[in-house]
Amino acid sequence: MIGALIARDLRRGFSGSAWLPLAFFILVAALVPFAIGPDAQLLGRIGPGTMWIAALTAALMPIERLVEPDRADGVLDQLALRGISEEAVALAKILAHWLSFGPLLMLAAVPAAALLNLEATMLVRLELSLAVGTPGLAALSVAIAALVAGLPRAGALAGLLLFPLAVPLLIFATAFLAEGGRLIGLEAAASLLLFALSPLVTGAAIRASRT
Amino acid sequence: MSSLLAFEEVALARGGRMLFERLTFALGPGQAVHVAGPNGSGKSSLIRLAAGLLEAARGRVERTAEAALADDHLALDRELPLGKALALWARSDVGHALEAAGIAPLAPVPVRLLSSGQRKRATLARVYAANASLWLLDEPLNTLDEAGVAALGVAMARHRAGGGAILAASHAALPGEWTRVELGQ
Numbered sequence: 001m002i003g004a005l006i007a008r009d010l011r012r013g014f015s016g017s018a019w020l021p022l023a024f025f026i027l028v029a030a031l032v033p034f035a036i037g038p039d040a041q042l043l044g045r046i047g048p049g050t051m052w053i054a055a056l057t058a059a060l061m062p063i064e065r066l067v068e069p070d071r072a073d074g075v076l077d078q079l080a081l082r083g084i085s086e087e088a089v090a091l092a093k094i095l096a097h098w099l100s101f102g103p104l105l106m107l108a109a110v111p112a113a114a115l116l117n118l119e120a121t122m123l124v125r126l127e128l129s130l131a132v133g134t135p136g137l138a139a140l141s142v143a144i145a146a147l148v149a150g151l152p153r154a155g156a157l158a159g160l161l162l163f164p165l166a167v168p169l170l171i172f173a174t175a176f177l178a179e180g181g182r183l184i185g186l187e188a189a190a191s192l193l194l195f196a197l198s199p200l201v202t203g204a205a206i207r208a209s210r211t
Numbered sequence: 212m213s214s215l216l217a218f219e220e221v222a223l224a225r226g227g228r229m230l231f232e233r234l235t236f237a238l239g240p241g242q243a244v245h246v247a248g249p250n251g252s253g254k255s256s257l258i259r260l261a262a263g264l265l266e267a268a269r270g271r272v273e274r275t276a277e278a279a280l281a282d283d284h285l286a287l288d289r290e291l292p293l294g295k296a297l298a299l300w301a302r303s304d305v306g307h308a309l310e311a312a313g314i315a316p317l318a319p320v321p322v323r324l325l326s327s328g329q330r331k332r333a334t335l336a337r338v339y340a341a342n343a344s345l346w347l348l349d350e351p352l353n354t355l356d357e358a359g360v361a362a363l364g365v366a367m368a369r370h371r372a373g374g375g376a377i378l379a380a381s382h383a384a385l386p387g388e389w390t391r392v393e394l395g396q
């Protein structure tokens with residue numbers, strides 16, 4: 001059942017708007033040189049950080065379709081009746097969400113790096129930081145999607161909640177981009193913390209939405 | 212006889228208001244309970260209580276059997292053909308369930324195109340296919356036409372004959388023999 005759930009969420013992700021965050025990510029990379037000018041050195045310094053801001057926003061984009069449709073349509077209730085814990089549902093949703101945007105962002109980082117004129121070592125770092133950080137981002141998105149499910153103007157509220165909570169991940173990711181080396185461990189720790197806490201928060205939020 | 216579902220001195224509060232208290236009944240194999248009462252008396256909440264989706268304020272709800280729930284949520288993916296959408300929840304043959312609900316020809320039709328009566332039948336087909344011994348039906352007659360009600364009556368009779376139990380909330384009379392539980396008195 002969990003496997004079927006992941007496959008279903010993936011299918012819904014890709015049949016819907018999975019390409020939108022990808023296009024958005026590349027669009028930001030294309031706009032940055034226009035906004036701050038064609039100075040290659042400056043771009044090299046600012047570019048990688050802007051890619052992480054683009055990744056944050058890309059993770060936020062599909063947030064309203066992660067949990068709310070399933071809550072409103074009774075799918076979450078049916079899963080509970082099947083004896084599947086809310087935490088397991090959350091884990092399935094995190095995996096499906098990550099699969100539908102994480103690998104795509106890593107792919108998009110290649111043309112984005114070209115647009116920003118990043119060096120090869122910086123591209124490798126960017127890919128590593130995305131690989132380590134996007135699972136945490138996916139976990140955070142699902143938890144926040146569950147917290148705001150059913151509320152009016154949930155999308156805007158989700159943004160307000162997500163960005164502050166993503167700050168530690170952002171700090172360690174960009175620190176690793178700037179200096180490389182072992183700093184990736186700190187990014188991994190921040191990502192892992194989000195990944196570990198998210199199913200608990202999501203499960204509690206789904207249960208609370210029933211009362 | 213062991214019961215599939217038992218309510219013992221159950222009280223339920225919603226939004227700070229006591230909907231019902233000291234509710235006791237049991238549901239064994241082949242039995243069916245019809246929960247009746249005016250709007251807002253807690254019929255749907257009682258169904259959700261039996262499903263384990265709500266918690267009782269007092270008392271004990273004991274369910275020993277797998278349950279299948281049909282309420283006003285379809286829980287089927289709208290973009291999929293009906294047959295495929297049902298397959299996510301099915302534990303027995305989807306074709307049989309569709310036939311029992313009288314909507315076998317609709318299997319290839321996308322769920323989003325179904326009319327409200329067809330959606331109700333699809334919800335019931337989801338319950339038939341779940342292979343659960345306890346059916347929890349919330350207003351199963353809503354939006355069903357006469358043929359739909361007759362098909363539901365046949366399906367319920369067959370389910371009970373096979374040792375299944377049904378808890379149904381409805382403000383209208385249900386086909387077949389039922390033990391009545393009145394709320395809001």
